[in-house]
Amino acid sequence: MSGLGRVCVVALLLCTLSSQCASMQLEMIQLVFRHGDRSSIDSFPSNQCDESCWPQGYGQLTQRGMRQHYAFGQYLNATYRETGLLNSSFYIQKQIHIRSTDVDRTLMSVQAQMSALYQPRSFQVFEEGLPWQPLPVHTVPKHNDSLLRGYDTFYNICPRYTQILKDQEKQPYYLEMQNKHQDFLVWLSKETNTTVTLMNIYKVFDPIFCQAQHDKPQPAWLNESVFTQMQELADFSMMALFHGKEAQKLTAGLLVGELRDNMLTKTKAPSNPDKAYFYSAHDTTVAALLNALELSNGLQPPYASAVILELYSDAGNHFFKVVYRNDSSNTTYSGEEEPVDLTPNFTGCQGKSPCPFSAFQEFAETVVPKDYLKECGVQSGSSSLSKETKTVIIAGFSIGGLLIIVLMVGVIVLCRR
Numbered sequence: 001m002s003g004l005g006r007v008c009v010v011a012l013l014l015c016t017l018s019s020q021c022a023s024m025q026l027e028m029i030q031l032v033f034r035h036g037d038r039s040s041i042d043s044f045p046s047n048q049c050d051e052s053c054w055p056q057g058y059g060q061l062t063q064r065g066m067r068q069h070y071a072f073g074q075y076l077n078a079t080y081r082e083t084g085l086l087n088s089s090f091y092i093q094k095q096i097h098i099r100s101t102d103v104d105r106t107l108m109s110v111q112a113q114m115s116a117l118y119q120p121r122s123f124q125v126f127e128e129g130l131p132w133q134p135l136p137v138h139t140v141p142k143h144n145d146s147l148l149r150g151y152d153t154f155y156n157i158c159p160r161y162t163q164i165l166k167d168q169e170k171q172p173y174y175l176e177m178q179n180k181h182q183d184f185l186v187w188l189s190k191e192t193n194t195t196v197t198l199m200n201i202y203k204v205f206d207p208i209f210c211q212a213q214h215d216k217p218q219p220a221w222l223n224e225s226v227f228t229q230m231q232e233l234a235d236f237s238m239m240a241l242f243h244g245k246e247a248q249k250l251t252a253g254l255l256v257g258e259l260r261d262n263m264l265t266k267t268k269a270p271s272n273p274d275k276a277y278f279y280s281a282h283d284t285t286v287a288a289l290l291n292a293l294e295l296s297n298g299l300q301p302p303y304a305s306a307v308i309l310e311l312y313s314d315a316g317n318h319f320f321k322v323v324y325r326n327d328s329s330n331t332t333y334s335g336e337e338e339p340v341d342l343t344p345n346f347t348g349c350q351g352k353s354p355c356p357f358s359a360f361q362e363f364a365e366t367v368v369p370k371d372y373l374k375e376c377g378v379q380s381g382s383s384s385l386s387k388e389t390k391t392v393i394i395a396g397f398s399i400g401g402l403l404i405i406v407l408m409v410g411v412i413v414l415c416r417r
Contacts, residue, residue: 024312024319024354026085028266030259030277033072033306033325034286035109036065040207045193047207049216061105062214066112067331068304073116074333075325081117086275091118091133094273100280101148102139109304110137110280137280146372147258148281151241151251151288158376161250168240168247169199177236184229191221198237205234238300241284242291249369250376252292255279257368260360263311267318267357292367295322295342304328308339312354319354322346 038061039054051058081088086095098114100106120126120133139145143155153162168174178185178198189196192204208230211218242248262277279285286301293307306325311318325339344351348359369375 024314026080026083026310027270027313027318028263028275028277028311029080029085030262030279030309030311031076031306032255032259032279032281032286032289033109034283034301034303035061035103035105035280036068036112036328037062037213037303038065038105038210040210042203043207044204046191047219049207049211049218053211053216059103059105061108061112064213064331065105065109065303068328069109069112070116071331071333072304072306072325072328073113075337076113076117078333078335080276089121090124091120091135092273093136095275096278097274097276098135098137098278098280099148100137100139101145101282101285102142103282106280106282107137107139110278111135113278113280147254148279148285150254151284158250158372158378160375160377161247163377164244164247164250165199165241168243171243173243174198174240177233181229181233185233188226188230191219198233199240201230201233201237205230235299238284238287239291239296239298242288242296245367248288248292249367250372252285252288253367253369254372255285255289256292256364259309260364260368263309263318263320263357264361266311267313270313290324293322293342293363294347295324295345297326302326302328306339310354311357318357320357320360321354 039056039058040049041059043050043058054060080086086092098110100110114135115132118133118135119131124133126133140147142149142152143157145152146157149155150158151161153165156162169178181198185196185198185201188201188204194204196204208218208222208227210216212227242251259277262274266272266274283301283305286305286307287296289307290296290301304325305328308323308325310321310323312320320343322342323339324342325337327337341353343349343353343355346355346359347363349355
């Protein structure tokens with residue numbers, strides 16, 4: 001442990017044994033959260049509830065999901081605005097930064113959340129009777145989002161990670177689970193008219209789960225036992241996505257690095273106005289982060305769940321807490337919400353909360369990639385453009401070339417007249 005780390009541990013011990021904890025000042029919060037309740041992403045061949053079951057189609061935020069994030073915003077207002085971290089009267093642009101994945105449900109979720117957290121007052125009201133104001137939400141295209149979607153194999157953001165997933169299916173722990181539930185997977189494949197494996201069982205469980213949440217028609221073969229077994233396997237398959245240190249580094253390492261850097265910047269420049277960072281993302285983003293921090297409970301993060309990092313200062317020393325908001329069953333804020341404090345379980349914290357920031361810095365060194373592109377197997381100088389982007393560019397050049405030819409022919413015809 002570094003000299004600074006020993007000093008911080010001693011300071012924390014003194015805090016624990018005395019009333020000095022009360023002097024700790026909350027300096028910054030960072031939240032990585034899942035979107036709210038949504039319609040199913042897809043369906044399976046024998047399912048009678050297809051896309052027409054959902055008013056806005058597949059993968060869209062529902063009114064329940066909006067209410068979940070509105071309630072989350074009310075919790076944030078009571079916890080961080082009314083207590084003084086964020087300006088309690090007005091939205092201050094320099095205090096917060098909002099980043100979302102480029103997906104409808106994540107963009108809408110954070111907007112619903114902000115509508116509760118930052119209702120306009122005084123000069124910020126632009127329409128009388130409208131308790132809402134627009135806030136900037138930043139995003140990047142899906143195929144470039146290695147920060148919040150590093151696990152996305154559809155766009156092959158990280159080729160090395162894609163290979164790791166293929167190799168996972170050969171690992172003993174995976175094969176053991178596969179063999180244990182093979183008969184069930186074969187039976188489920190027959191009932192759904194599709195090949196169901198451990199790695200793709202979410203394609204069946206997701207529509208079943210979403211339909212259950214909204215009282216939609218369910219298959220005749222579904223019962224409580226089948227539902228429970230599917231949920232267990234879906235949890236397993238999600239955790240398999242982040243099994244092992246290398247997978248964790250490539251899927252959440254960049255995010256851990258950004259969270260660390262944001263806090264480090266604050267410790268070096270306490271007068272900076274930045275107070276909060278919001279990252280609106282997916283269950284896989286939250287699960288990847290929890291696994292990378294070695295704090296996962298092995299379960300799929302529920303709707304509107306959030307990992308919240310809090311940075312504190314006390315007499316020149318800095319401390320942090322990791323709390324997990326993992327119960328979003330309520331769609332109204334009751335004022336009694338208590339997220340789970342995971343800090344005592346964090347490596348190097350020795351059961352203490354808050355924990356010296358040096359522990360987070362030291363741990364981050366083990367999970368943040370030194371050279372992300374190199375570790376992902378992306379060759380130096382290779383194009384990062386997606387197939388879709390390349391297609392658009394090629395089509396653009398082709399159309400442009402045709403237009404030039406047409407113009408040249410026109411000029412020749414005119415000149416010959």
